[in-house]
Amino acid sequence: MTSTAAPLLESDAVVRKFAGMTAVDQVSINLRQGDLLGIIGPNGAGKTTLFNLLTGQLRPNSGHVRFRGEDITGLSVHQRVRLGLGRTFQVVRPLPDLSVLENTMMGAFLKHRRRSDAEDKAYQVLEEVGLAAVAKDRAGDLPLARRKRLEVARALATEPAVLLLDEVMAGLNPTEIGHAVDLFKDLHEKGMTLVLIEHNLKVVRTLSRHVVVLDHGAVLAEGTPTEVLQHPDVVRAYLGNRR
Amino acid sequence: MSTSEDAVDAQDAAIHGVRSGATTKSSRFVWTGYAAGMAGLLLLLLAVQGDAYWLNILILTLLFAGLASAWNIIGGFGGQLSLGHGVFFAIGAYTVGITYDRYGWSPWAAMVVAMPIAMTVAALTSWPTFRLRGPFFAMATLALNQVALVLATYFGSVTGGVQGITLPFSPSLRDLAFVERWKYAVVMLAFVALTVAVATVISRSKLGYALRAVREDDEAAAAVGFNVFAVKMQGMLISAALTCLGGSLFAVFVRYIDPASVLGLPEVGVRMVLIALLGGIGTLMGPVVGSLLFIPGITLLQGELAGQRPGLNLVAVGLALVIIPIALRRGIVGTAAELFRSARGRWKR
Numbered sequence: 001m002t003s004t005a006a007p008l009l010e011s012d013a014v015v016r017k018f019a020g021m022t023a024v025d026q027v028s029i030n031l032r033q034g035d036l037l038g039i040i041g042p043n044g045a046g047k048t049t050l051f052n053l054l055t056g057q058l059r060p061n062s063g064h065v066r067f068r069g070e071d072i073t074g075l076s077v078h079q080r081v082r083l084g085l086g087r088t089f090q091v092v093r094p095l096p097d098l099s100v101l102e103n104t105m106m107g108a109f110l111k112h113r114r115r116s117d118a119e120d121k122a123y124q125v126l127e128e129v130g131l132a133a134v135a136k137d138r139a140g141d142l143p144l145a146r147r148k149r150l151e152v153a154r155a156l157a158t159e160p161a162v163l164l165l166d167e168v169m170a171g172l173n174p175t176e177i178g179h180a181v182d183l184f185k186d187l188h189e190k191g192m193t194l195v196l197i198e199h200n201l202k203v204v205r206t207l208s209r210h211v212v213v214l215d216h217g218a219v220l221a222e223g224t225p226t227e228v229l230q231h232p233d234v235v236r237a238y239l240g241n242r243r
Numbered sequence: 244m245s246t247s248e249d250a251v252d253a254q255d256a257a258i259h260g261v262r263s264g265a266t267t268k269s270s271r272f273v274w275t276g277y278a279a280g281m282a283g284l285l286l287l288l289l290a291v292q293g294d295a296y297w298l299n300i301l302i303l304t305l306l307f308a309g310l311a312s313a314w315n316i317i318g319g320f321g322g323q324l325s326l327g328h329g330v331f332f333a334i335g336a337y338t339v340g341i342t343y344d345r346y347g348w349s350p351w352a353a354m355v356v357a358m359p360i361a362m363t364v365a366a367l368t369s370w371p372t373f374r375l376r377g378p379f380f381a382m383a384t385l386a387l388n389q390v391a392l393v394l395a396t397y398f399g400s401v402t403g404g405v406q407g408i409t410l411p412f413s414p415s416l417r418d419l420a421f422v423e424r425w426k427y428a429v430v431m432l433a434f435v436a437l438t439v440a441v442a443t444v445i446s447r448s449k450l451g452y453a454l455r456a457v458r459e460d461d462e463a464a465a466a467v468g469f470n471v472f473a474v475k476m477q478g479m480l481i482s483a484a485l486t487c488l489g490g491s492l493f494a495v496f497v498r499y500i501d502p503a504s505v506l507g508l509p510e511v512g513v514r515m516v517l518i519a520l521l522g523g524i525g526t527l528m529g530p531v532v533g534s535l536l537f538i539p540g541i542t543l544l545q546g547e548l549a550g551q552r553p554g555l556n557l558v559a560v561g562l563a564l565v566i567i568p569i570a571l572r573r574g575i576v577g578t579a580a581e582l583f584r585s586a587r588g589r590w591k592r
Contacts (some may be wrong), residue, residue: 081465105452113449155466155467
C-alpha cells in the first residue's frame with residue numbers, strides 16, 4: 001500500500017566519513033507515509049551509520065536529511081524526536097532501575113505534560129505491545145525479548161510519525177522473532193510508517209515490500225525483497241562472505 | 244479484590260514515592276508520607292526545644308536536611324554529582340551578611356536578591372561543565388568551589404576576607420534574629436518543608452522523569468525527545484536557588500561567616516553530598532534521614548573523641564563514610580525500600 005503522498009523522510013546523497021573511511025557514501029532513500037522500508041546489508045555495510053544520520057545521532061559530511069520536505073540535517077536528536085522520528089537502539093537501553101511503566105512514560109511525556117496523562121498513554125502503549133502485565137516490574141529484570149519490546153513501547157509512546165528500528169530482532173530466538181514480526185505487522189496495518197534496519201533476511205522478506213541493500217556504505221540494490229535477493233551483486237555481497 | 248489491589252497500589256506508591264518518583268495515580272500516599280515526615284520533625288523540635296545543646300544540633304540537622312534535599316534534585320534525581328554547591332550556599336550567606344552588616348538590609352530582602360544571583364552563577368558555571376560526565380563533572384565543580392574560596396579570601400574589601408563578617412544582633416522577625424533559639428529551629432523546619440516539597444513535586448513531574456532519564460542514560464533520554472542540556476540546567480537552577488536559601492539561613496543563625504565556614508568542603512559543599520549519599524541518593528526522604536544521623540553523629544563524635552586525640556573524630560567519620568556506601572549502596576532509605584520491595588515480591592509468590 002505504498003501511497004503517492006509526498007515523502008515523509010528522505011536522505012539526499014548523505015555521506016559520512018570516519019577517519020578517511022567512508023561509512024555511508026551518497027545514500028538516498030525515500031520514505032512515504034505508510035511505508036515499511038527494510039534496510040539490509042552485511043556487517044559493516046553502514047546500516048547503523050545511516051540510521052544515526054537519519055535520527056540525528058550523527059551529522060553527514062555532505063548531503064541532506066529531510067522530514068516532510070523540511071531540511072532537518074542540522075537538527076539534534078531530541079529535536080527530530082519532537083518532529084516525529086521515533087527510534088530504538090540496537091543495544092537495548094531501558095532505564096534499568098525504573099519500572100516498565102516509568103520507562104514507557106518517559107516517551108509519553110513528549111506529548112503529555114501531566115503525569116497522569118503520560119501514565120494513561122504509557123498503559124495504552126504497553127497494552128498494544130503486550131507488556132501491560134509486567135508494567136510494574138523493574139525494567140532491568142525483563143528478559144531480552146521483553147526489553148526489546150519495551151524499547152519499541154518507549155519509542156511508540158512519543159507518538160512518532162515514523163518509527164526507526166535498529167536491529168530489533170538481533171539476539172531473539174525464532175519464536176520471539178515470530179512474535180516481534182507480528183507486532184510490527186500489526187503496527188504497520190494500523191498505519192505506522194516503519195524503517196527496519198535488519199541483518200536477518202528472513203524477517204525483512206516477511207515484513208517489507210521495499211528493501212534497500214547497503215554494501216560498503218553505498219546502495220547496492222533496491223526493490224521488492226524477491227527482486228533484491230535475486231540480484232547477483234546482493235547474493236555475492238551478502239552471502240558470499242558467509243559461505 | 245479491589246481492596247487488596249488498593250493495598251498493593253499503596254505499597255507501590257510507598258516504594259516508588261520514596262525511591263524514584265511514583266508510578267501510581269494516587270499522589271495521596273506520597274503526600275501523606277511527606278506530612279508524616281514533617282510532623283515527625285516537628286515533634287522532635289518540641290521534644291528538644293528546652294535543651295539548648297540538642298536544640299543547636301537539631302537546627303543544624305534541619306538546615307543540612309534541607310541542603311542535602313536541595314542538592315539531591317540535581318545530584319540525586321539528575322545524577323550530576325556536583326561538589327560545588329558550596330558556591331551557591333556562600334552566595335546566600337554572603338549576600339545576607341554583606342547587605343545586613345553594611346547597609347542594614349533585612350535578610351528577607353537579601354534572600355530574594357541572592358537567589359537570582361546564585362541561579363545566574365549556576366547557569367554560567369554549568370554551561371561549560373555540563374559537557375563533562377561523571378567524575379569529570381564532579382572534579383570541575385569541586386574546582387569551582389575552590390576558586391570561590393580563593394576569591395572570597397582575596398577580595399577582603401567585599402567579603403571581610405579571613406576576618407569574616409559578623410552580623411550585629413538585634414532581635415526581630417525583620418532581622419531574622421531571635422533570643423529564643425527554638426525560633427531558629429522553626430525557620431529551619433520551614434526550609435526543610437520547602438525543599439522536600441519542591442523535590443517531591445519535581446520527582447512526580449515531567450522534569451523529575453526527565454532528570455532520571457538523563458541520569459540513567461542521556462542518549463536514551465534524547466531519543467524520547469528530552470533536551471538533555473535543558474533538563475540538567477532546570478534541575479541545577481532549582482537546586483542552586485534552594486541551596487542559596489539555606490546559606491542565607493545559615494548566616495542569620497550563626498551570625499558570623501568567613502570563607503572557611505561557608506566554602507569549606509567538609510563543612511558545606513561535600514557535607515551535603517555525603518548526607519544525601521548516607522540517607523539515600525535520589526530518594527525523597529533520604530536527605531532528611533541522612534542528616535538526622537550525620538549531624539548529631541558528627542557532633543557527638545567531636546565531643547567524645549576529639550578530647551582524646553585531636554582529629555580522632557574525623558577518622559571515625561571518614562571510616563563510617565567508607566563503610567556505609569559499601570554496606571548500603573543505595574543509602575538507608577534506598578536500601579530499606581529495596582528490602583521492602585523484595586520481601587513483598589517473595590510474599591506475593
